[in-house]
Amino acid sequence: MNITVKVDGTSYTDEVEPRTLLVYYLRETLGKTGTVVGCDTSNCGACTVLLDGRSVKSCNVLAVQADGHEVTTIEGLADGETLTPVQEAFRECHALQCGFCTPGMIMQATDLLATNPSPTEDEVRVGMEGNLCRCTGYHNIVKAVLQASGQPASSGGEQA
Amino acid sequence: MIPPEFDYAAPGTVSEALALLAEHGDEAKVLAGGQSLLPVLRMRLNAPGIVIDISRIEEIKGITESGDAVRIGAGATYQDVLDSALVSEHLGLLHKALTEVADAQIRHRGTVCGALVHADPAGDVGAPVLALDARMVIQGPDGERTVDASDFFVDLFETAVGEDELLTAVEIPKHTGWGAHYEKFVRVSHQWAIIGIAAAVRVEGGTIAEAKVGLTNMGSTPLRATSVEQALVGKEATEDAVAEACAQVGEGTDPPSDLNGQADYRKHVAGVLTRRAVVAAAGG
Amino acid sequence: MTAVDDRPAEATHEVGRDRRRKEDQRLITGRTRWTDNMQLQGMLHLAMVRSPVAHARITGIDTTAARESTGVIAVLTGQDVKDLQGSLPCAWPITEDQKAPPHPAIAVDRVAFSGEVVAVVAARTAAAARDAAELVDVDYEDLPAVLELKAAAADEALAHPDLGTNRSATWIFDSAEAGTGGSVDEAIRDADVVxxxxxxxxRLIPAFMEPRSTVVDPTGEQFVMWSATQVPHILRLMLxxxxxxxxxxxxxxxxxxxGGFGGKLQVTPEEIITFLVARHTGRPCKWTETRSESLLSAHHGRDQWQKLTLAAKQDGTVTGxxxxxxxxxxxxxxxVTPGVPILGAFMFNSIYKFPAYHFACTNVFTNKTWTDAYRGAGRPEATFAIERMMDELAVELGRDPMEVREQNWITHEExxxxxxCGLEYDSGNYEAATERAKELFGYAELRAEQQRRRESGDRVQLGLGISTxxxxxxxxxxxxxxxxNYGxxxxxxxxxxxxxxxxxxxxTGSSAHGQGHETAWSQIVADQLGVPFEDVEVLHGDTQISHKGLDTYGSRSLVVGGQAVINAAKKVIxxxxxxxxxxxxxxxxxLEFxxxxxxxKGAGADQEGVGLAGLALAVFAAHDLPDGMEPSLDADATFDPVNFSFPHGTHLCAMEVDTETGASRMRSYVCVDDIGNVVNPLIVEGQVHGGLVQGIAQALWEEAVYDDQGTLVSGSFVDYTLPTTADTISFVTDRTTSxxxxNDLGVKGVGEAGCIASTPAVVNAVLDAIRQYGVDDILMPCTPERVWRAIQHGQAGASRPTAEDAAGHFAEGEPNQDPPGPAGVTGATTTTQEGGQA
Amino acid sequence: MAMELHHTFTVAATPEDTWALLTDLEQVGGCFPGATVTSATDEEFTGNVKVKLGPIGVTYQGEGRFVERDDEAHRAVIEGLGKGLRGLGNASAKVTLQLKPEGEGTKADVTTSMNITGKPAQFGRGVMQTVSDKLLGQFVECIEGKLTG
Known part of the structure; x- marks a missing residue:
């Protein structure tokens, strides 16, 4: 079936099988391989993108469901070389190691801060619960989200 | 993993959707937010002939006031409900429970009515909806009918909604001014509830005047702890006073035994958490 | 000789600076190159058909329907490849007489675990391959499966009937025999306290975030394999x-x-199969696993029964x-499956001065997914056991657990x-790390709070756990x-x-997958050659660029690979x-550089000198070189270390246990690690944080669970419960430096430290919170249910523990509860002998 | 995963009449929820079972037969083995029947056990355990219904 989706500012019209998941449409049809697949039960959040501005797990949405809607992926965040505050904070705080969960983390953090611009550490921790990371122990991810919100990192920090 | 092949239809009206259901019978699966259905399809634990996407039906969207109740349409996502001032004001228990559903991304897509029809006993929506005496609005080939929540949940993954019917809305009586708490017990936060306790109480002068308690994952359907509710009436809204009434909440239930806990453990924890949920609901 | 000093030695240099990583720009903007991103013209997609049963003879495979399915190019079974596929390599036969079955990539006539590959489908799309894989019709004739470790050790059923036993090998180290110490049996005989x-x-699952993926392109002169692996060099050799x-x-x-965490330190059946199918079809092939496939069939980790006997004097001095x-x-x-437990063999004695030591490990086959390296590999097992034992000794003696440790550890002067075991620990200062950790933790205050909570009968009890x-x-x-015998x-x-x-x-021959080598190596080389950090480009992970290497595992990259980089840079100079x-x-x-x-030398500060960049250009032109000089400054180095490195640290954990439900919550976690000098503190801390959570997850959350049919029932992220942001806390970390x-940098490995140290700290803390209820052990993961049952059991069993009620080891009805086994090993027992019996 | 369910009930018919019905494989096989018996002889039957429960819809194809049958002692063991379609893995069920006279009627002891391997067992919080319990319950109810109804 034919769908039209705006992804990272560009409109695309493509023929897709109804069973095609949005994430595979992004990766394989559009070549947007920045968004990755980490699980098959919608637990890990690595595939998180924004659908009409809100975070969703693109492995848990059919491409046909996105017909007529707008998608933002990790590749659509930075304006040229200018990173978003969340991206900046992830680098600054060393909030990534292997980087596989990172697109999902950044997209979810972007959504979180859009609705709650000054979260507490607890709110960040609960707000990011849908994204799994195996490298960082989350410490620096939480720190990065707080930093991106313009707040100083809370207690507990490293190098006490 | 990639789901098996299926046809797809996105009807624009309820009657179109019903016609499709009538046409395809048990080959059809209804998709609203898809947050429970898609993982099952990806696991290939089902292979429907057609998926009927009801998310584009305008008439079942929205959250409205309906007399003494708040009506939540089948198109309303968890997030829509969480964002609704009507829900915050009148249905504190539902609001609290929905904040515990899965994670933010899932809440942006999944729907309250979808979860009710899915009827997963470990889902967080059934217990508060049951406790709050909701009415289910079901449309089928013979028109609309309303089913009380107490008659809605039939068995594991089974509800009163027939194969040729759609749950189009849930109407939940307002519980304005009630205190509420949903206590979800999990090992890690993205888990399904090991158990959950939905408690709403109306306190008058420090005494519980009315109480409603629903249980998540304490049986093959959401359960209503009516004997606890009755025992709570007239009790002081303090931990000591409610403890005895809550301790036996597991009696007569048949919770599952699985990786996260044996049945007897679930029953024990239910007693502890019911007490805590009631006290929290009462503002203690 | 030990400098306890947190400041980088020379702040003006790159080494020691918290440089932001070079790797990150791509990773945070989605410009990544995961194996699964590869798309080659004409590429086929593979789907594996896996056994749903744990142990069975394959009596027939009908591939007709799959072959006829749309878009299917090939279907191969074990029969088709049995003469081509060889046997998957094991590079570490630990004994001469080690028994092992052949290890086919595709099972030929028998499957030995649920998840083993029995056929592969190659099709034009991944969906078509998956669809067709479901049409492959396999007939199995069930064989008795042996699933439980002790039952397997007793040969109750045979995982591989042809071997005649499940016991693969027994490996022993004895300090008396080795001449490195005394006799343990004598120590036990003479002990005041045993x-x-x-x-x-x-059993754990590494659960790296990127599912494994392999692409093979057979169309050039060389077969090119892209793979999500930690070990490209080893993989090439083994292929x-x-x-x-x-x-x-x-x-x-x-x-x-x-990510890898040891989980990608493997030569996998799927890599072999992808290679075979690419060669068979002559077309590029890609296999990417699903998460559930990964949990089922990528190797697992840990899975041991450990029995320890510790001998001590009444004054607390350990003797064996x-x-x-x-x-x-x-x-x-x-x-490296058989060697994993052996990597722990020399670590059970840990930081303590045991005069006598005996280690014996028997490796046993079961009909489950095979195990292999997982972060720490052998050392977390050892650390857990000894740190639990030191607590048990302290309880036995009625002493503070830290005090008992202090009494027995190697002091910094030593x-x-x-x-x-005969290992030479080069440096360390346990006192310094411990002192700093206690200070950051507020040890005394927390002990006081613990006492208050105990006295008031608080529902929430506090426990403090130590891991040195x-x-x-x-x-x-x-x-x-x-x-x-390592290969x-x-x-x-x-x-x-x-x-x-x-x-x-x-x-570099070490192959990074998240460790930040590009940044760290740039810092090292910038200092060595005096070039800007930005001017250094680090290349790795491609055997045609980096032709030689032994890859990344075992916290070796910096201490071995980093030194090789330094040596090469020195040669350039x-x-x-x-x-x-x-x-x-x-x-x-x-000259001086x-x-x-x-x-x-001696020509004054205002001389211009010549820079390396200028010399490089002069060599490139080669117009005017000294007679006989080769026109190249490039240099290679291969470094073989003289010793392991021995990082250490003190980890302190405070856990709150809800005694009504058994749920536990981490209150605070402090670790002070001594990993020698540090190249990049930012990266080091990140490694520590990540390791901590993996180790904490072993203590609290993770477990690979099999049912009685041998099906992995924690086979998706729904049931294999990785922790999230909401389940974890921010840590307090610091370092001391010995x-x-x-090596020239004075560095030690850090990749596994957090994971090795944290597990016992958490379990000790949970136990410390509820010991007053008669609890002295809880199986990992310490789920709320297990903790609650331990409290119930402990209270019911009064104060005298017997073998059976020791510790909820054998809670009936719970998954993975091995009963007191045929091997006859009992649960916990404590015997206190009065002095003078010897 | 394995489940076992033990069930006892009494029937107002004689053991002989009850035995005749219980050893009719078409009747017994057809009692399994979602089962269709496609062929049956005195000794064995073939058919399929469609398990449809909420989101899950899986089909097993298989056969069943007596592994033990003692017409004198009124004891029989029937085994069914199903192969899941679409690579699902296998399901097997074993039904042990024992009839004993009780007053005018018959006391029936039915022990049913079920094993499921592969994907349905691997996924989803042990839900299949509950599902199987439920299926076995319905199966025995059906048998009881046929005998007592």
């Missing part, structure tokens, strides 16, 4: 040895790799340690210290590995290439020196 405990290391392909005809690339292990290999021996750990990392001197050396290779523009290319002397018209011996420049003496 503490005997049995612990279970549950050649297993499949009989010339090594020179195989190129392996590890592009962006999304006896360790008896049963280790579950699963169904096959993978790349380094270098040769242990009862060390580990051996940086695999390792090749001669030591040789003495352990390879422990060296690492590096090259430094001077480009004509003055930029520097560094080629040596090669440049004659040219510099020539240009400066000076004697080679009169600082900050990227050669100058003449530079290693075995």
């Amino acid at each position: 503490v005997e405990r049995e612990f279970r290391q549950q 050649a040895m297993t499949l009989g392909v010339d090594e020179s005809k195989v190129r392996v690339v590890a592009p962006d790799v999304g 340690l006896k360790v008896e292990l049963l280790a579950d290999m699963g169904a096959y021996l993978g790349l 380094f270098p210290f040769t242990t009862v 750990f060390t580990e051996m990392c940086g695999l390792a001197p090749s001669r030591v590995l040789g003495s352990l 390879a050396g422990g060296w690492e290779h590096a090259s430094v290439r001077m480009l004509p523009t003055g930029k520097v290319e560094v080629i 040596e090669k440049a020196k004659p040219l510099a002397a020539y240009q400066l018209e000076a004697n080679v011996d009169d 600082t900050d990227g420049k050669f100058t003449v 530079p290693s003496t075995s």
